[in-house]
Amino acid sequence: MNRSVPICGVIYMNAFVPFFFIQRTCAICLTTMKTGQGHAIFTAECSHSFHFHCITSSVKHGNQVCPVCRAKWKEIPFQNPTPDLPNGRSRVNPVGWPQDDAWMTVLRRLPTPQIDASRQVSSLFHAQEPAVFDDDEVLELPDVVADRSSSPKDAADYGSVGPMEVKTYPEISAVSRSASYNNFAILIHLKAPFASRCSSEGNLNNLPPRPQNSRAPVDLVTVLDVSGSMAGTKLALLKRAMGFVIQNLSPSDRLCVIAFSSTARRLFPLRRMTETGRQEALQAVNSLISNGGTNIAEGLRKGAKAIVDRRWKNPVASIILLSDGQDTYTVTSPSGNLSRTDYRSLLPASINRNSETGLQIPVHAFGFGADHDAASMHSISELSGGTFSFIEAEGVIQDAFAQCIGGLLSVVIQELHVRVECVHPSLRIGSIKAGSYRTGLASDARMGSIDVGDLYAEEERDFLVTINIPVDGSCDEMSLLKVRCAYRNPVTKEAVTLDEASEVKIQRTQITGQPVVSMEVDRQRNRLRAAEAMAEARVAAERGDLTGAVSLLESCRKILSETVSARAGDRLCAALCAELREMQERMANRRVYESSGRAYVLSGLSSHSWQRATARGDSTDSTSLVQAYQTPSMVDMVTRSQTLVFGNPSSQRKLRQALSLPNPR
Known part of the structure; x- marks a missing residue:
């Protein structure tokens, strides 16, 4: 039997590691990491793993961050050449592990980052939450705002x-x-209008810093499901996705993480994503473990509290909610019995856009896997002014988050009337x-x-x-x-x-x-007609009339195919027809509709009703219709997520095949 034997908790020889998306492929050489091949595996404190000889070669060239999530390591691996031993004896592995090409010196501890002494780092792990969440980190305005006279050009460019x-x-x-x-x-x-953004092509290590003078900083609160059903690969992928989010926030952005299962806890207050802030955020996220039930309402309550109680406010604020299950604690009917229809009770009034006291804070909800409650997640996003995304394939969670923050980090207009x-x-x-x-x-x-x-x-x-x-x-x-x-x-x-x-x-x-009908008007009529058909089909499907629902979608598809824009080869019309066909297939029977059809339809309705891109099905770009709503900033961020450090297109394809992810179009 092949056993896992750790060295200092981070090196595994021929070890079995449960994270398929990490362990099947080394993120540096892009070859498989299997047991019994005689290679050591290094697992870093951020949970990502590599062939030992690959990562030591990378470290030797000065890289001290994780190639996958960009976390800065406190401990790094390195190798020393095997010294000559007396009498021509070779060094022998004392526990019988297969020998690597050099004697391993396992870890070298890096200097601890300088942390502000005024910070209560222990609060990261939620020793005790304050009654009021007014301990958010003070914002630092850019110098150009504090002193406009310092540089007229900078002052003119700032926010322009x-x-x-x-x-x-x-x-x-x-x-x-x-x-x-x-x-x-x-x-x-x-x-x-256009806002400056950097290219995401090539190696992530060589990308220039994102320009910050033309976008508004963000206060982002992530409310994450860590219930028992998130154990294993799901939680590992969530941590990876959060690592990507953390690394793509700037020092002017602030992040707060709420984790919920049977109850909810705040891992740390709204904190600026400086180098130290990022390290602390990564440390907190990587400490998450899964257990317990699913209390979405309690997670949202604390997420809203972090927004409402803050003393300092960035111009843009949003909540990201991810869950793979159904709330089993809060959803009640007027009679007090558990119900699956009163979803309004899940959203705090303080962030409900329809309430008199609502702060207009959108909740972008992500339903993860086949068992989440798509109806409640869609309702939460709709009531708050956010979007609902359906993440069907586990491996694209990072891409879905990337698309969302690609938008949030590019807000150029607010309160448009x-x-x-x-x-x-x-x-x-x-x-x-x-x-x-x-x-x-x-x-x-x-x-x-x-x-x-x-x-x-x-x-x-x-x-x-x-x-x-x-x-x-x-x-x-x-x-x-x-x-x-x-x-x-x-x-x-x-x-x-x-x-x-x-x-x-x-x-x-x-x-x-x-008369000659305007092509622009005709194509938007088609979009509205398709969205209305989707909504009607969903009502029919919820009544149990799947045959009627499919018939509604088919009728709409036939009407669209006969319009002026369809005859002219309009791409939007073709994408709408493809989407209607996909929905028909996901309404083939009750089992298919319950497992994926409902979520797919609701995500499509969310996208059309707000005219904003959502992740749908097994990809963020599964149809050209999704691309029609994607902004250039979203595309840049998704590309950044999909390529990471793998700039070579063939390497990207090889990696995505190994991870069983769809190819970007």
Whole structure:
């Protein structure tokens, strides 16, 4: 029998290690790590493992951080050449392990990082939580803000982004004077400005530091499920993903980690991710163990408390929630019995966007595996203004987190408010189709509004407004609507109002015949039509009518295929049809729907209702539709996650095959 024998707790000879994603492949040479091959395996304090000779070679060249999660090690391995022994005797392994190519000197302890003496490091491991979470670390404003006169150029560059782009598209460009047109659609297209970002190509070690002057710092609270069902590979992958998040936060960002099982505990308060802060955060995350039940509500309560009680506030704040199970402690019906329908009780009122005291803090929820409660996770995200992602394959959890923080670390617009006003005196607004965004309509229907909130860099939003156009032979051109936008710059905190309103006009002519429909309007109609079909199919499936649900999706797919944009080969329309087909397959029977169909549909609805990318199924980029909502910053961060230190494309493919992960498209 092959036994695992540790040296100083970190070296294993022919050892069996349970983390398949780590132990099957050495992250340096990309070859397998199997038992009985005569090679030592080094397992670092961050839990990642490598061939001993590979990692010592890396350390010899000055690398003292983990090649996978970028944790800085306190102890590093190194080798000394085998010395000559008297009488020509060779050195013998005293316990009979297979001999490596050199005698191993196991560990060299590195100097302990200098830690601020004022910090209570013991609080990392939650000796006792304070009654009020007001012990968040003090924020340090950039020098350029503290002293604008120090460098006029820096002051001008700080927080500077271009103007937001606003475009409008009428359904058709001309309407006959003698004709009326009901439910005439006008598309409002918004695009957030560009923000500086660094390339994620090549070796992660050689990547330049991310520029921070054009983005708002973030307060991020992660609420992580460490119940008994997370044991083994799931927890190891979660730690790995959190290591990636920690390493990609800047010193101006702050992180707090809440772990929950039967109860919840705060591992450490909101802390700046300086070098010391990162080390302490990695240490806390790597200390997690799994046991107990699943109390999502208690985890969210403490996560919300960390946001509400903080004394200092970064411009952007968000909560990331991950769970692989169902809350068995809190969800109750009005009668007091356990119920699977009252999901509102899981979300604290303090962060519910619909409550009067809500802070508008989005919860981005991640349902992990086949046993999570997709309905409650979707409800939590919807009520808070966040997104719901379905992580079907364990190996892509890091990519899913990467996509999320790629957006959060690129917020360039906050509190975006869109106002729509009728120009022609005979016009009234019929509807504003804006998904989950809050809309308003004046009593006389002459004015409407959309509360959009935050936008990531280069993120786009499309809203359809309908009006009824009357017969009017008095003019050659009719002004329909004016669109105005106001928002806040999250870095400078300055209010911005776009000087010129975007005005929508059409021609009133004597023309007859078939009008030319705007491609932009048609494709967004298709998107809304598909989202409505998905919502209707989900209702039917929950009633148990899977046949009816599949039929609804098939009918929608047929309608989409006959539209103007579909006949023109529009990629969005093709992606919508592919998504509808995927949902049909996941509604094939009750077992498939319960295990993955419900979560897949809800994640799709979340993505469409907010027009924001979510991880869906077994990948963050499983369809080109997901890519349609991805921003360049999200793409950069996902690429960074997928490549890590493996810059060679063939090495990337080899690694992903070894980890059984899908290839990025």
